[in-house]
Amino acid sequence: MLFHVRMDVRIPHDMDLTVREETVAREKAYSQELQRSGKWPQIWRIVGEYSNYSIFDVESNDELHEILSGLPLFPYMDITVTPLATHPSDVKA
Numbered sequence: 001m002l003f004h005v006r007m008d009v010r011i012p013h014d015m016d017l018t019v020r021e022e023t024v025a026r027e028k029a030y031s032q033e034l035q036r037s038g039k040w041p042q043i044w045r046i047v048g049e050y051s052n053y054s055i056f057d058v059e060s061n062d063e064l065h066e067i068l069s070g071l072p073l074f075p076y077m078d079i080t081v082t083p084l085a086t087h088p089s090d091v092k093a
């Protein structure tokens with residue numbers, strides 16, 4: 001199942017710098033492990049924003065929720081999930 005996910009990062013300005021750097025480093029490692037596994041095949045920075053558009057390829061809504069809620073930055077993100085279906089005009093389908 002494919003999902004389009006928008007993540008808007010909203011780290012509080014008063015967060016301790018060391019905690020912020022450690023959390024962002026853990027986020028990067030978590031994300032890259034999922035990218036290597038194939039569960040998170042695409043991630044794109046949205047120009048001019050601390051936000052990304054991502055594609056997830058997972059087995060279920062529950063799996064996606066588990067992945068997203070495990071993001072170290074999850075408490076500091078607004079997340080919008082859009083389920084994707086095959087388009088009838090897609091030449092690859």
Ligand SMILES: O=C(O)C[C@H]1C=CC(=O)O1
Pocket residue numbers: 007009027028029031050051052073
């Ligand atoms: O920077 C972001 O867009 C937030 C987050 C998603 C993956 C990652 O490494 O950081």
